Amino acid sequence: MYGIIFVFGLIIGSFLNVCIYRIPQGESIVSPPSHCPNCGTRLKPLDLIPLLSYLICRGKCRYCGLKISPRYLLVELLTGLVSVALFFKYGLTVDFAAFLFLTYILVAVFFIDLDHQIIPNQLVIxxxxxxxxxxxxxxxxPLQIYADHSWWNPLLGLVSGSGFLLAVSLIGLAIYKGDEVMGMGDIKLFAPIGLFLGWRMTLLALFLAIILGGISSLVLILIGKATRKSRIPxxxxxxxxxxxxxxxxxxxxxWYVSTYF
Ligand SMILES: [Zn+2]
Structure with missing residues (x-):
């Protein structure tokens, strides 16, 4: 079962690569079929096997020898691994299917935002x-993660994360006059996240994101890779x-409750 889910993840990862590459350029994710960006050769099924094609051709285009970024391999592997991790956690449940779906969208968001500092509306929709x-x-x-069975829990999730970021953004606009502190994409992204996580876990996810972002920005500034003015996605x-x-x-x-209360 783990093997099947890993391979399924690899295949989705391969599709996510297409999304990550094409969505920011405004291209369709279904047509034209995959081709080498350098020589334009249309890729045959043999070239499109996740993981294996890359390893066998040692990361080069089979037709013109163009080096293909190891990022493609990374995205496939990552998608395979997170799929297995989610299955390990949730087993074959609706929760598993739901978080698989959310995570796949977020993998695309991760790399598109990293590359282009945008979160495409299509993915949010x-x-x-x-x-x-x-x-x-x-x-x-109810999903297990909601921890209660109220019909409004996901709705409260939808407004809590987005609402908090919107408030931060408005306060920021008032203080820094016109300089956007928080991207609209981040605010919008928390709407679907809220529906999937419910309000309690949405707030935890937001808290973790702020901590992780804060620590990483500090490290980047300390090692001189960024300044206080840099826009870090x-x-x-x-x-x-x-x-x-x-x-x-x-x-x-x-853990937090048992340690501090
Ligand atoms: Zn080529």
């Missing part, structure tokens, strides 16, 4: 449509915070 399905499902059975930290929350959120809360 796809996430929201999944979230709506989950909202209807929650009317009958927040998306990758949101994604990391959400994944940690989905995997260990309630463990973190229990």
């Amino acid at each position: 796809v996430g929201l449509s999944g979230g709506v399905i989950l909202f209807v499902y929650n009317l009958f059975l 927040f998306g990758p930290f949101i994604v990391t915070g959400v994944f940690i929350t989905v995997m260990w959120g309630w463990d973190i809360v229990r």
Whole structure:
């Protein structure tokens, strides 16, 4: 079962590579079919096997020898590994399917925001449509992560993370006059996240993202890779915070409560 899920993850990862490359350029993710960006040769099924094609051709285009970024391999592997991790945590449940879906969107968000400092609306909308399905499902059975069975929990999740960031953004605008402190993309991204996590875990994910972002910015400034004026994308930290929350959120809360209360 783990093997099947890992391979499934690799295949999705390969598709996410296409999304990460094409969505910011405004290209369709289905047509034209995959081709080498250098020589334009249309890739055959043999060139499109996740992981293996890259390893066998040692990271080069089979037709023109162009070096292919190891990032493609990384995205595939990462997607395979997070799929296995989620299965380990949730087993074959609706929760598993839900978080698999959310995580796949967030993997694309992670790399697109890293590269282009944007979070595409399309990804937020796809996430929201999944979230709506989950909202209807929650009317009958709750996700484990909500920790209660109130119909409004996901809705409160939708407004809590986004609402907090919106408030920060408005205060920032008032203080710094016109300089955006918080990107609109980050605010919008928390809407689907809230539906999937419920309000409690949404706030934890937000908290973790802020801590991770803060520490990383400090380290980048200290080692001279960034200045206080640099624009460091927040998306990758949101994604990391959400994944940690989905995997260990309630463990973190229990540990915190037992340590400090
Ligand atoms: Zn080529």
